[in-house]
Amino acid sequence: MSTIYAGxxxxxxxxxxxxxxRKGRVLGSSDCVTTPDxxxxxxxxxxxxxxxxxxxxxxxxMSTIRAIGVGAPGAVDLERGIVVRAPNLGWTDVxxxxxxxxxxxxxxxxxxxxxxxxxxEHAYGAAKGRDRxxxxxxxxGIGGGLIANGRIDRGFRGAAGEIGHMVINEDGPECSCGRxxxxxxxxxxxxxxxxxxxxxxxxxxxxxMKERNKDRMTSSVIARALEQxxxxxxxxxxxxQHYLGLLAGNIVNMFDPEMIVIGGGVAQxxxxxxxxxxxxxxxxxxxxxxxxxxxxxxxxKLGDYSGALGACALARQTI
Amino acid sequence: MSTIYAGxxxxxxxxxxxxxxRKGRVLGSSDCVTTPDxxxxxxxxxxxxxxxxxxxxxxxxMSTIRAIGVGAPGAVDLERGIVVRAPNLGWTDVxxxxxxxxxxxxxxxxxxxxxxxxxxEHAYGAAKGRDRxxxxxxxxGIGGGLIANGRIDRGFRGAAGEIGHMVINEDGPECSCGRxxxxxxxxxxxxxxxxxxxxxxxxxxxxxMKERNKDRMTSSVIARALEQxxxxxxxxxxxxQHYLGLLAGNIVNMFDPEMIVIGGGVAQxxxxxxxxxxxxxxxxxxxxxxxxxxxxxxxxKLGDYSGALGACALARQTI
Numbered sequence: 011m012s013t014i015y016a017g018x019x020x021x022x023x024x025x026x027x028x029x030x031x032r033k034g035r036v037l038g039s040s041d042c043v044t045t046p047d048x049x050x051x052x053x054x055x056x057x058x059x060x061x062x063x064x065x066x067x068x069x070x071x072m073s074t075i076r077a078i079g080v081g082a083p084g085a086v087d088l089e090r091g092i093v094v095r096a097p098n099l100g101w102t103d104v105x106x107x108x109x110x111x112x113x114x115x116x117x118x119x120x121x122x123x124x125x126x127x128x129x130x131e132h133a134y135g136a137a138k139g140r141d142r143x144x145x146x147x148x149x150x151g152i153g154g155g156l157i158a159n160g161r162i163d164r165g166f167r168g169a170a171g172e173i174g175h176m177v178i179n180e181d182g183p184e185c186s187c188g189r190x191x192x193x194x195x196x197x198x199x200x201x202x203x204x205x206x207x208x209x210x211x212x213x214x215x216x217x218x219m220k221e222r223n224k225d226r227m228t229s230s231v232i233a234r235a236l237e238q239x240x241x242x243x244x245x246x247x248x249x250x251q252h253y254l255g256l257l258a259g260n261i262v263n264m265f266d267p268e269m270i271v272i273g274g275g276v277a278q279x280x281x282x283x284x285x286x287x288x289x290x291x292x293x294x295x296x297x298x299x300x301x302x303x304x305x306x307x308x309x310x311k312l313g314d315y316s317g318a319l320g321a322c323a324l325a326r327q328t329i
Numbered sequence: 330m331s332t333i334y335a336g337x338x339x340x341x342x343x344x345x346x347x348x349x350x351r352k353g354r355v356l357g358s359s360d361c362v363t364t365p366d367x368x369x370x371x372x373x374x375x376x377x378x379x380x381x382x383x384x385x386x387x388x389x390x391m392s393t394i395r396a397i398g399v400g401a402p403g404a405v406d407l408e409r410g411i412v413v414r415a416p417n418l419g420w421t422d423v424x425x426x427x428x429x430x431x432x433x434x435x436x437x438x439x440x441x442x443x444x445x446x447x448x449x450e451h452a453y454g455a456a457k458g459r460d461r462x463x464x465x466x467x468x469x470g471i472g473g474g475l476i477a478n479g480r481i482d483r484g485f486r487g488a489a490g491e492i493g494h495m496v497i498n499e500d501g502p503e504c505s506c507g508r509x510x511x512x513x514x515x516x517x518x519x520x521x522x523x524x525x526x527x528x529x530x531x532x533x534x535x536x537x538m539k540e541r542n543k544d545r546m547t548s549s550v551i552a553r554a555l556e557q558x559x560x561x562x563x564x565x566x567x568x569x570q571h572y573l574g575l576l577a578g579n580i581v582n583m584f585d586p587e588m589i590v591i592g593g594g595v596a597q598x599x600x601x602x603x604x605x606x607x608x609x610x611x612x613x614x615x616x617x618x619x620x621x622x623x624x625x626x627x628x629x630k631l632g633d634y635s636g637a638l639g640a641c642a643l644a645r646q647t648i
Binding site for chain 1: 473482488489492499578586
């Protein structure tokens with residue numbers, strides 16, 4: 011029987027738990043919208059419950075699960091299994107691994123959410139078999155991660171892959187980090203939302219948000235506005251693609267990876283329509299031309315499961 | 330007796346040959362201004378002569394030299410030992426390694442000049458003992474190289490480290506590569522010369538160039554103008570430092586190295602006065618703060634020998 015792992019992808023407002031075999035086949039899954047203002051103890055208790063639900067769906071006992079991986083947002087202390095600071099969750103110094111380990115009597119390995127998602131794509135998705143890859147994750151912010159020699163390349167301090175704060179246009183708008191010029195302030199979903207609001211108070215995306223009673227421009231809103239062929243949204247997305255192309259070009263010139271994987275909600279919905287133009291801009295910046303497209307630039311393939319399956323892969327690699 | 334290596338740093342207008350022991354102590358050296366318009370055969374013959382001169386100075390026979398390393402500019406085919414294309418030298422498909430090997434009856438290993446210089450700083454200079462480092466070489470252009478796990482990290486196609494063409498300000502001036510926004514077009518010695526010429530036809534640097542009968546603004550001209558406290562030169566250098574700081578910050582956020590080494594003629598002459606302000610800008614961009622300065626940002630330490638000793642180190646690592 012194949013070894014079984016559990017993986018959890020913990021986001022700011024929800025999480026996904028899966029139980030999967032070592033080949034990355036999802037045997038059971040359960041997702042959950044977290045209670046706003048819940049304590050970290052409550053949320054960890056919920057996570058424990060949903061791992062058990064996923065295990066039940068998979069028809070496996072907890073005792074047969076070899077280890078649990080968790081991808082968490084913010085700054086994490088991998089060695090001590092602690093979420094040091096996660097503003098989205100309102101967490102400071104939460105002993106995630108120890109708490110879940112005690113509750114479920116299974117080893118728990120903690121990782122950074124974006125690095126773990128890229129590991130998932132490397133283990134089971136778009137970057138399978140690629141020894142050297144970089145992930146660009148476009149969401150509210152822009153995160154990233156490096157794969158070298160087939161493993162997460164964490165860098166000297168465990169901080170490698172913070173590509174969202176690469177200065178691309180130093181005269182650009184102010185970033186959430188307080189500085190100017192970061193690609194996150196030019197091409198993240200938040201940047202797109204800012205640009206849509208600035209362009210016109212009557213653009214389709216804002217109407218869709220009102221209809222759906224959403225206060226943020228989610229990737230589904232972006233996709234819907236594009237389906238309606240909204241000119242403002244087309245222009246805003248094209249601008250973001252341009253900057254993401256410059257980012258990808260910079261990454262290729264510096265790191266020379268075999269592959270760039272673009273993930274996050276927008277990439278997941280729009281797929282090649284989102285990634286194609288990014289790749290074109292990137293290739294126009296390659297200092298060493300790549301006429302045969304040996305370097306692949308593709309969207310993530312695991313959909314909602316990049317993170318949770320990456321957490322399984324992390325557990326498998328670590329334990 | 331220690332194993333002996335020879336190393337050659339080949340530039341566009343001159344080369345340096347050294348003979349050194351495995352600890353990087355230079356036992357003999359010889360440098361040479363190459364004949365303009367010489368054929369590649371003639372230049373390779375000169376290189377052979379000067380390796381022999383260096384060996385004689387070191388009082389070693391060629392037969393005791395374990396291997397020869399060469400750092401060459403432009404695109405090199407490391408495996409076949411061929412300089413594929415070196416515009417500065419006017420070379421295309423020159424079988425450098427085979428020619429020297431035949432002439433001196435010693436194994437020859439070829440590398441890219443900037444990568445080799447950084448390897449030299451890693452083996453014997455500023456980055457000694459640092460497992461993960463990035464070199465920024467500021468000259469006519471801006472070159473770079475990555476060290477990971479204590480070795481040159483060449484990337485998937487052998488093209489890693491092309492940091493000179495990182496887009497930092499996409500509205501910036503046109504670059505030698507034909508694109509806009511590259512840091513090379515903002516902070517290289519050529520960019521500084523362009524800015525000095527644009528600022529004033531009477532700036533000190535231009536006078537010094539005339540006096541010394543130079544048609545390019547070399548690093549010694551820059552150093553002299555700064556000694557004269559020339560306001561134009563101060564401003565131009567400060568601007569270059571600003572952009573090099575953004576570059577270094579981008580590199581740290583993405584690659585998280587233990588050290589950044591800044592080399593090339595200007596860094597070699599101005600030392601901390603050049604590197605200090607670059608480091609300050611870089612640190613202001615670190616997404617993960619580094620209050621204890623665990624990440625070192627320093628100038629190259631081997632002076633004129635970074636490249637030639639790096640070539641020795643390359644020979645030692647390869648053979």
